[in-house]
Amino acid sequence: MLRVLAVDDEKPLLEELLYLLRSDPRVRSAEGASDATEALRRITRALESGPDGPDGIDVVFLDIQMAGLTGLDIARLLAGFARPPLIVFVTAHEGFAVQAFDLKAVDYVLKPVRPERLAEAVRRARALLGRSDGAEAAEPAMAAAGPTVPARRGPVPEAGADLGVTTGAGAAAGAAARSGERVPEQIAVELGGVTRFVAIADIAYVEAQGDYARLHTDEGSHLVRIPLSTLEERWAARGFVRIHRRHLVALGRIDELRMDAGATSVRVGSAELQVSRRHARELRDLLMRQATG
Template sequence: MLRVLAVDDEKPLLEELLYLLRSDPRILSAEGASDATGALRRITVALEAGPDGADGIDVVFLDIHMAGLTGLDIARLLAGFARPPLIVFVTAHEGFAVQAFDLKAVDYVLKPVRPERLAEAVRRACAQLGQPGRAPAAAEGVPATAAAPVPPAPPVPRVSPQVPPRQAAGTTAAERAPEQIAVELGGVTRFVAIADIAYVEAQGDYARLHTDEGSHLVRIPLSTLEERWAARGFVRIHRRHLVALARIDELRLDAGTTSVRVGSAELQVSRRHARELRDLLMRHATG
């Protein structure tokens, strides 16, 4: 059972977050703080009590943008303690995921918070603390929907091309691969055509998809996208980058280093991938 502190300077959002947390039977207690000062005061008490003390806190669900200290500032302060509470960031801004995971955050939940997504964050926290991650059966006074077992996080939804069953066996791997990938921003799901993606950048447990119009963050490891999209012409050029071969405008060799230009971006090519990439580009250029 987790003892949690939720921190958000927008009162309606804080109340909603506390309601969802208190509805989860894996949560023993859920307190709220509406600013960084109040949060630090409560966390200080918890740290003095120790993780096994009556006033201990196991997990802090932390907004990022707040007046005064930000959630990232608070997380940095806590990182200096020997046994700080776990951190789950809850934010409307997707652009801080890399910093969040650099600070060893357990999860990064985007607003508006969906109950099933928050339940997955609770499961992750339980797993890290060595507690049972699934919710027990519904208890008296707890909504059945909140007490249902929490499955592992599903993969990001994909839209597969409509191929009649009688034709599926004759299609190529590229034709069977998904045409689009679902991305979520601020609670709104939209679909991005894979053909519009120029390159992909690894950002912790996430991947950032770069298109001509902008970028989108998805919670899929780069290695998974490399496997899924190989048939669509995406190649690994670095541990951090996956590139659409057809979108490479220029290959540059300079003082023993290799890089490619993709639109306005210049991306380094690691030594282990350089020769394979050159061969692929030559084959691609000659048809």
């Protein structure tokens, strides 16, 4: 089975790539590096350990355009070693393919990464390494079914209804109702080329991750390429309120409001989220209005 290092300086994309790799039964371990310096440190340790050592790496899944050294630069450095790990480039750009294969890359996978395409890259790497451990039979089922997102949060109580208040989320809700604007019931989520539809009512809170947002539900989390500010505006009519620059929360999913030494936080299921000072007072008012009907 393969020992893999995935390298990408966009953290959400790195997490998705690692998730897909770890879902492949032919991958024994998959670790991540978020920049070229960290990647080179991990690879150097692997080379010093030797191919059969505890830190060994068989394949590096490598983004090309990164801050500082590019993936091509890393591949050129590795070409100077006697037994470097295999390289699979994973990139959103088609224009580097010739350079990649000049550097003896095993494969060139375009983003957004499809599970079946990544599975083919894993198969090619295994074939070059001469690995055979009986895991191939699991590949068709994995590619056909697509990955499932593991649960990361505990139980979350039933979502609340429209709040009927005149500030914050309630104001936006009233505006949407007056304009006759239809509030969407679902959001489309892309994962490895598969589109899923997540009910907004199932979302407990949303976490900002750069230009992306991670939606947390009872069953797990989903990544979408939408800024948190956009979701705040769109979902105000669904009872979502901003509590922090990083978090948007469904008001009806808040289990507890905690105030300690001037700091405010809320518990949503098993997650405890900080509330910024600028949002604390409005949030308290909204929760009190909700509690008193």
